[in-house]
Ligand SMILES: [Zn+2]
């Protein structure tokens with residue numbers, strides 16, 4: 065079979081690999097679409113702490129079940145030909161987080177496509193319990209967006225605010241847009257996205273969101289103006305930048321919330337004094353739970369998640385796909401068609 069593999073730092077190739085065989089308790093999936101994630105970019109650059117070459121990347125994908133090897137386990141709730149995606153997390157089951165019902169923040173969290181071969185391949189075999197069934201009429205490209213949409217669903221769940229009237233999302237890349245879509249599907253009408261990239265702002269605007277160009281606009285003044293001088297109920301930090309970290313507290317109202325979604329690769333200064341004075345709650349958000357996944361599957365049909373897809377590339381265009389992601393002008397979610 066053909067696959068896209070990380071062969072070493074800055075060495076991504078389309079390779080011929082052995083088609084995996086389906087061990088006991090596993091399913092074989094014929095992958096149709098797989099998305100490139102920021103994590104895949106870190107792997108490709110040789111900067112991911114765990115990924116080891118050679119590795120078939122890809123943890124955001126959808127396809128159809130072509131083989132089931134139930135082994136000793138009860139047969140899974142899927143049949144040959146069903147459309148599926150996967151919940152890619154592998155948790156240890158032993159640590160405090162796992163024992164207390166939060167395996168998505170396992171001390172030793174691992175993922176399909178990072179710690180073992182993933183979905184940038186025509187076929188992948190995964191443990192049956194990782195498979196998530198999709199509606200029979202869901203397009204495979206939409207199915208490949210369930211994972212990033214679940215990130216958005218999880219971020220919204222972490223705010224735990226029944227009464228969110230308005231929200232601001234810093235960063236209008238794929239994750240910022242998924243958070244905005246998740247907010248919209250949860251009934252929040254007033255959603256503002258900020259970015260410095262014109263093409264990202266244009267896409268967010270086309271999707272019906274209010275956008276602010278943080279290059280040219282005083283974001284703080286604009287948010288205070290929209291919220292009668294209070295600040296936003298909830299802020300979702302999806303930019304991962306130093307400037308976003310420095311500004312976020314002043315954009316949130318007293319007793320408001322900040323949900324950290326974007327991963328900051330370095331310690332950045334935060335206005336902790338404002339955090340004190342406004343009694344702002346800041347909370348981290350990592351990946352997603354099974355419940356977030358199900359919410360993403362349910363919502364994906366209603367919201368135009370596929371609007372975030374900017375490119376659908378053939379498997380042979382592996383390098384081009386990663387280059388597009390490095391220069392986000394015009395690129396948002398890049399999918400490989402397998
Ligand atoms: Zn991802």
Ligand SMILES: [Zn+2]
Pocket residue numbers: 155156157158159160161162163167169170171172
């Ligand atoms: Zn664990």
